[in-house]
Amino acid sequence: MSTMPQSATDHGLANFDVRRSNLGLALRHLRDHGPRSRAALAAELGMTRSTISTLVSELIERGLVTDGQPVHSTVGRPSTAVEVDGRTVCGIGAEINVNHVSTMALDLRGEVVEERKLALDARSLDAERVLAHLADLVRETVSSLEVRGVSIAGLTVGVAGLYDQTRDVLTHGPNLGWYDVPVGAILRRDLGATFRIVVDNEGNLAAAAEVTPGDPGRQDILVLHGEVGVGGGIVSGGRLLRGSHGYAGEFGHMIVKPGGLRCGCGRQGCWETVSGLRALLEMAADPDDPIRNPAMALDDRLAELNRRADLRDTRTLRALDDVGGWVGVGAAVLTNALNPATIVLTGYYAAVGHHMRPAIERELRAGVLAPDSGGTRVELSTLGFSAAVRGGATASLETVFADPTQVARRTVPVGGVP
Amino acid sequence: MSTMPQSATDHGLANFDVRRSNLGLALRHLRDHGPRSRAALAAELGMTRSTISTLVSELIERGLVTDGQPVHSTVGRPSTAVEVDGRTVCGIGAEINVNHVSTMALDLRGEVVEERKLALDARSLDAERVLAHLADLVRETVSSLEVRGVSIAGLTVGVAGLYDQTRDVLTHGPNLGWYDVPVGAILRRDLGATFRIVVDNEGNLAAAAEVTPGDPGRQDILVLHGEVGVGGGIVSGGRLLRGSHGYAGEFGHMIVKPGGLRCGCGRQGCWETVSGLRALLEMAADPDDPIRNPAMALDDRLAELNRRADLRDTRTLRALDDVGGWVGVGAAVLTNALNPATIVLTGYYAAVGHHMRPAIERELRAGVLAPDSGGTRVELSTLGFSAAVRGGATASLETVFADPTQVARRTVPVGGVP
DNA sequence: TTAGTTTGGGCGTCGTCCCAACAAAGCGTG
DNA sequence: CACGCTTTGTTGGGACGACGCCCAAACTAA
Numbered sequence: 001m002s003t004m005p006q007s008a009t010d011h012g013l014a015n016f017d018v019r020r021s022n023l024g025l026a027l028r029h030l031r032d033h034g035p036r037s038r039a040a041l042a043a044e045l046g047m048t049r050s051t052i053s054t055l056v057s058e059l060i061e062r063g064l065v066t067d068g069q070p071v072h073s074t075v076g077r078p079s080t081a082v083e084v085d086g087r088t089v090c091g092i093g094a095e096i097n098v099n100h101v102s103t104m105a106l107d108l109r110g111e112v113v114e115e116r117k118l119a120l121d122a123r124s125l126d127a128e129r130v131l132a133h134l135a136d137l138v139r140e141t142v143s144s145l146e147v148r149g150v151s152i153a154g155l156t157v158g159v160a161g162l163y164d165q166t167r168d169v170l171t172h173g174p175n176l177g178w179y180d181v182p183v184g185a186i187l188r189r190d191l192g193a194t195f196r197i198v199v200d201n202e203g204n205l206a207a208a209a210e211v212t213p214g215d216p217g218r219q220d221i222l223v224l225h226g227e228v229g230v231g232g233g234i235v236s237g238g239r240l241l242r243g244s245h246g247y248a249g250e251f252g253h254m255i256v257k258p259g260g261l262r263c264g265c266g267r268q269g270c271w272e273t274v275s276g277l278r279a280l281l282e283m284a285a286d287p288d289d290p291i292r293n294p295a296m297a298l299d300d301r302l303a304e305l306n307r308r309a310d311l312r313d314t315r316t317l318r319a320l321d322d323v324g325g326w327v328g329v330g331a332a333v334l335t336n337a338l339n340p341a342t343i344v345l346t347g348y349y350a351a352v353g354h355h356m357r358p359a360i361e362r363e364l365r366a367g368v369l370a371p372d373s374g375g376t377r378v379e380l381s382t383l384g385f386s387a388a389v390r391g392g393a394t395a396s397l398e399t400v401f402a403d404p405t406q407v408a409r410r411t412v413p414v415g416g417v418p
Numbered sequence: 419m420s421t422m423p424q425s426a427t428d429h430g431l432a433n434f435d436v437r438r439s440n441l442g443l444a445l446r447h448l449r450d451h452g453p454r455s456r457a458a459l460a461a462e463l464g465m466t467r468s469t470i471s472t473l474v475s476e477l478i479e480r481g482l483v484t485d486g487q488p489v490h491s492t493v494g495r496p497s498t499a500v501e502v503d504g505r506t507v508c509g510i511g512a513e514i515n516v517n518h519v520s521t522m523a524l525d526l527r528g529e530v531v532e533e534r535k536l537a538l539d540a541r542s543l544d545a546e547r548v549l550a551h552l553a554d555l556v557r558e559t560v561s562s563l564e565v566r567g568v569s570i571a572g573l574t575v576g577v578a579g580l581y582d583q584t585r586d587v588l589t590h591g592p593n594l595g596w597y598d599v600p601v602g603a604i605l606r607r608d609l610g611a612t613f614r615i616v617v618d619n620e621g622n623l624a625a626a627a628e629v630t631p632g633d634p635g636r637q638d639i640l641v642l643h644g645e646v647g648v649g650g651g652i653v654s655g656g657r658l659l660r661g662s663h664g665y666a667g668e669f670g671h672m673i674v675k676p677g678g679l680r681c682g683c684g685r686q687g688c689w690e691t692v693s694g695l696r697a698l699l700e701m702a703a704d705p706d707d708p709i710r711n712p713a714m715a716l717d718d719r720l721a722e723l724n725r726r727a728d729l730r731d732t733r734t735l736r737a738l739d740d741v742g743g744w745v746g747v748g749a750a751v752l753t754n755a756l757n758p759a760t761i762v763l764t765g766y767y768a769a770v771g772h773h774m775r776p777a778i779e780r781e782l783r784a785g786v787l788a789p790d791s792g793g794t795r796v797e798l799s800t801l802g803f804s805a806a807v808r809g810g811a812t813a814s815l816e817t818v819f820a821d822p823t824q825v826a827r828r829t830v831p832v833g834g835v836p
Numbered sequence: 837t838t839a840g841t842t843t844g845g846g847c848g849t850c851g852t853c854c855c856a857a858c859a860a861a862g863c864g865t866g
Numbered sequence: 867c868a869c870g871c872t873t874t875g876t877t878g879g880g881a882c883g884a885c886g887c888c889c890a891a892a893c894t895a896a
Contacts, residue, residue, distance in 0.1 A: 010443075010447075010462070010463060010464065011463060011464040011465075012439075012440045012443055012444075012463045012464060012465040012469070012884085013435075013436045013439045013440055013443075013883095013884090014436070014851090014883085014884055014885080015433070015436065015850080015851050015852055015853095015882095015883065015884060015885090016851075016852085016884095017431075017436070018431045018432070018433065018435070018436055018851090018852060018853080018883095019851080019852065019853095021430075021431050022430045022431055022852090022853090025428075025430055025431075026430075029428075037874075037875090038874075038875065039873075039874055039875075044428070045428060045429060045430045046428065046429040046430060047429075047430040047853080047854090048853075048854055048855075049874075049875065049876085050853085050854075050855085050856095050875085050876070050877080051430070051852085051853055051854075052875095053875060053876060053877095054852090054853090054876095070861095072862075072863095073862095073873080074863080075862080075863060075864085075871080075872050075873070076861085076862070076863080076871085076872040076873025076874065077860065077861040077862055077872075077873050077874040077875080078861065078862060078873090078874080079873080079874060079875085080874090080875090162787070162788055171788075171789060172787065172788065172789065219662075220661060220662040234755065234756070236654060236657075236659045236661075237657075239654075239655075239657075241654045241659070241756065242757070243638060243654075243756055243757025243758065243792070244634075244635075244637075244638040244757055244758060244759035244792075244793060244794070245757055245759075245788070245792055245793045246757070247754075247757035247787075247788040247792040247793075248755065248756050248757040249755065250754045250755070250757075250787050250788065251754065251755055252787075253754055253785075253786075253787040254750075254751045254754050254755065255674075255747070255750070255751065255785055256673075256676075257676065258674075258675065258676075265787055267784070267785070329673065332672075332673070333672045333673065333751060334755060336668045336669065336671055336672050337652065337666065337667065337668070337669055337672065337752060337755070337756075338652070338659065338661055338666050338755075339660075339661025339662055339663055339664070339665035339666040339668075340661065340662060341662035341663075366685070367671075367673060367685070368671075369665075369668050369670075369671040369683055370663070370665040370668065374661070374662075374663055374665040375662060375663045375665075376662070430853090431852095431853090432852085432853055432854080432882095433851095433852065433853055433854090433881080433882050433883055433884095434853095434882075434883085436852095436882090436883060436884080437882080437883065437884095440883090440884085455843075455844095456843075456844065456845095457842075457843055457844080465884080465885090466884075466885055466886075467843075467844065467845085468844085468845065468846080468847095468884085468885075468886080468887095469883085469884055469885070470844095471844060471845055471846095472845090472883090472884090475845095488892095490893075490894095491842080491893095491894095492894075493840080493841055493842070493893080493894055493895080494840085494841040494842030494843070494892085494893065494894075495841075495842045495843040495844085495891065495892045495893055495894095496842085496843080496892070496893060497842080497843060497844090498843090498844090
């Protein structure tokens with residue numbers, strides 16, 4: 001997630017940019033460090049109380065924060081805590097995957113407000129149909145929010161494949177079987193676009209979701225997202241690394257086993273052929289085994305896998321160790337290059353990762369030159385399969401923090417009980 | 419190197435921050451896009467001519483830009499081009515290496531103003547002595563600049579080893595034999611520090627030197643530095659990626675050939691075993707061949723290699739193609755992860771890279787998932803051994819672009835011929 | 837010479853932040 | 867219970883910076 005107000009590429013700063021930046025700064029500070037008084041805000045942001053006062057009252061007018069409970073300290077006038085108001089604006093994240101489309105709405109505080117999911121087989125439908133289903137889901141979400149008077153900050157869609165953001169086209173989506181699909185344009189057409197719609201690689205969004213503002217161990221992150229394919233994202237200094245054309249994070253097609261299995265991309269020995277979900281399932285079970293049955297929900301199949309591992313089934317444990325080892329080999333390659341503070345495992349890795357972790361850490365120690373694996377820690381994501389949609393929603397909200405003035409002023413109800 | 423004015427981590431923006439940012443923006447724009455009129459500046463930066471007028475006159479007062487030649491266009495009043503003035507302020511870069519210490523001063527336009535080098539054997543002296551020698555070199559540079567009335571923006575020192583910038587200590591310098599040396603503090607003490615002194619890893623500075631401000635192809639860079647070992651640096655959005663503990667860029671020990679040759683680090687199949695200088699020389703020549711003789715200067719050995727390749731010697735070409743192929747394999751792995759705009763080859767790669775490039779590009783195309791290698795181009799560095807000092811000097815200058823007001827106003831000579 | 841075009845700078849206005857002073861709201865103490 | 871003490875939040879100048887408008891300057895083309 002880009003955390004900076006960012007004087008951006010070019011244009012000079014004017015006075016209202018100062019206002020915008022400071023409004024965003026205050027709002028962000030309240031989100032990251034919790035409710036606090038105007039005076040505390042002023043001290044912590046290095047501004048005067050008077051300035052903060054006007055900033056806060058503008059944020060209140062825009063419905064972004066509210067006065068909360070009075071706080072009594074030992075001495076002096078009690079302060080009224082200011083806190084982020086989640087009732088006014090939401091960001092929406094969405095995801096297009098091989099077997100489902102889904103949406104999630106988050107309020108300004110990062111709380112889940114709405115969540116929808118539709119199972120489908122993307123490969124048996126064409127892109128237009130899949131996107132129409134997603135558009136339906138988004139419309140339901142939007143109308144549900146609008147009934148409650150919540151405005152929409154934007155929609156960010158994660159898609160499994162390479163997304164060229166300059167041309168706004170999904171260039172390469174081998175898992176979906178999509179090539180050169182203008183996802184953004186189609187959605188804008190279908191939805192009538194009253195808000196900003198951005199499309200990004202799902203791995204990037206999942207990575208962005210793992211950033212925890214203020215936590216130093218969560219600023220330099222390598223996210224490994226395991227599903228049928230393997231992708232991920234790189235976060236450096238809290239900033240997502242997209243690469244020059246937005247193609248960064250395509251870890252799945254690093255060649256780690258020259259001459260190995262043929263991959264869907266046509267090459268041999270790609271990382272995802274040995275560390276993807278398919279590799280795990282094929283190693284862990286015979287073709288007629290229920291967990292190999294695509295009709296069965298993925299969650300259930302993974303739960304069954306965990307159950308077998310907990311029962312110490314030899315074949316299952318062997319598969320988890322073997323695949324975990326390959327995950328570690330690839331992770332070591334990337335860790336040598338990037339030296340992240342934390343490797344976060346998401347997707348199916350998060351579900352069964354506690355059984356793979358020893359193997360991953362073993363290979364990491366073996367493969368990383370820097371002592372103690374360069375201080376890199378391995379953690380399992382707690383966001384589950386919702387990482388990408390959550391990241392998308394967070395990215396949508398980011399525009400509000402970057403420019404709170406984009407949220408309309410509300411005519412404050414003057415009356416009311418005194 | 420951080421290129422952004424960066425509202426930094428916390429503190430709110432005030433009015434003078436706007437001024438500072440806009441002054442820097444104008445100055446940077448002139449550096450990046452060359453001399454141009456005030457009107458052009460205004461149009462390109464999205465500001466009014468009057469604002470630009472006052473900004474430029476302040477920059478002139480501070481001696482950072484000057485009015486240049488009048489430019490006659492087809493119609494209308496001719497404009498006077500404004501250009502960056504290199505005569506007022508310089509940034510100094512320095513380097514501490516096993517066999518030499520050196521300095522370089524760059525003016526605001528990036529031109530070399532001063533360059534000094536002192537050969538020594540760092541391993542036979544203690545750190546204090548080496549740093550005293552460097553301090554002498556810096557003092558000479560500074561006094562030479564001050565004679566000419568040039569002020570110093572800062573000093574950035576590159577050192578061979580891991581530098582912990584939060585503690586300002588060289589923690590690990592195996593090549594120098596230095597451990598836990600507070601290089602910054604010692605230099606500040608020796609020099610009396612009238613300017614800012616920063617210390618960094620020399621590889622980082624060399625990588626940063628490859629950034630060309632304003633060139634979009636030189637903002638997202640993967641630098642591959644070939645010597646006996648292979649290392650490098652990652653630049654994303656003009657910003658150097660250091661990793662959480664400063665260990666990033668250790669590419670040499672990525673495992674690209676499982677079960678391959680044993681590496682000095684104890685592992686098998688590390689990238690540098692197939693793409694390092696040793697691999698090339700051993701493949702290209704018998705043990706008694708002069709180019710295998712460590713006593714011979716490296717430049718000469720590489721020149722001989724080039725000579726043979728130009729004569730189309732089969733074994734030499736085979737070796738260059740083979741090693742180049744492995745360079746490409748590793749580059750492809752990193753390119754899938756990072757999607758750089760440009761891969762810059764430095765060290766011995768820069769010397770013989772024109773013979774390896776076809777093989778590198780072949781493997782890059784084969785190994786990168788994104789179409790057309792993700793748009794990544796392969797280039798040879800032209801900076802040679804001065805890359806680190808140049809990067810240091812550029813980093814020092816960066817403070818001027820971030821805040822031009824740090825350069826004192828000069829009392830403009832009022833008189834003069836009308 | 838005159839009309840047309842573009843440049844650069846001066847002046848007034850507006851927006852934003854800072855500083856200083858002040859009212860508000862408690863706590864502790866006599 | 868009144869009074870001082872402390873901290874909070876608000877209010878009214880003052881300073882500073884960018885913008886918009888205007889005008890003189892400088893040059894081309896007819």
